[in-house]
Amino acid sequence: MKKSIRIVLIILLIHTTLMRGNTSPPTSEPQADFPKKVSEILTNSCYDCHTTGTKAEKAFKAMDFKKWGEYKLTKKISLLTKICEVTEGGVMPPEKYLKQHPEKALSASDIKTICNWTKKETEKLIK
Ligand code: HEC
Numbered sequence: 001m002k003k004s005i006r007i008v009l010i011i012l013l014i015h016t017t018l019m020r021g022n023t024s025p026p027t028s029e030p031q032a033d034f035p036k037k038v039s040e041i042l043t044n045s046c047y048d049c050h051t052t053g054t055k056a057e058k059a060f061k062a063m064d065f066k067k068w069g070e071y072k073l074t075k076k077i078s079l080l081t082k083i084c085e086v087t088e089g090g091v092m093p094p095e096k097y098l099k100q101h102p103e104k105a106l107s108a109s110d111i112k113t114i115c116n117w118t119k120k121e122t123e124k125l126i127k
Contacts, residue, residue: 038117045104080118087111
């Protein structure tokens with residue numbers, strides 16, 4: 001599983017490197033670019049840690065939704081893959097955090113929404 005993801009990422013990397021000549025310069029997308037429903041879910045369940053200025057420095061250093069627009073294409077693609085993985089796997093939001101904030105838990109339909117979005121967004125990015 002892990003290995004196949006790595007292979008896909010390498011292929012994507014080669015693909016985007018080859019395609020670079022044809023694409024316009026990256027524009028910085030505001031975070032508001034996320035679909036409304038996705039944005040709502042992420043804001044509720046993830047932003048407490050994954051945005052600059054929170055106390056969870058380790059979390060926003062790993063992924064900062066406020067800096068999403070500044071991330072390189074390859075970083076976005078890699079994070080999108082991980083976002084689906086960790087939510088589907090129940091790794092994020094962390095269990096300890098959910099004990100204190102049960103209302104931040106993701107429902108099965110939230111996870112579906114997130115993963116559908118990460119896949120669509122990845123396809124959009126590599127076009
Ligand atoms: C209580 C704080 C907290 C919340 C809430 C939280 N995370 Fe995290 N997250 C972390 C921490 C801390 C790390 C870094 C773990 C490490 O490096 O050991 C992390 C790491 C990650 C990573 C891995 C980044 C990388 O580059 O490896 C992803 C992806 C992620 N979180 C997604 C999410 C998503 C999606 C949500 C919401 C559904 C979420 N997280 C909610 C604390 C949080």
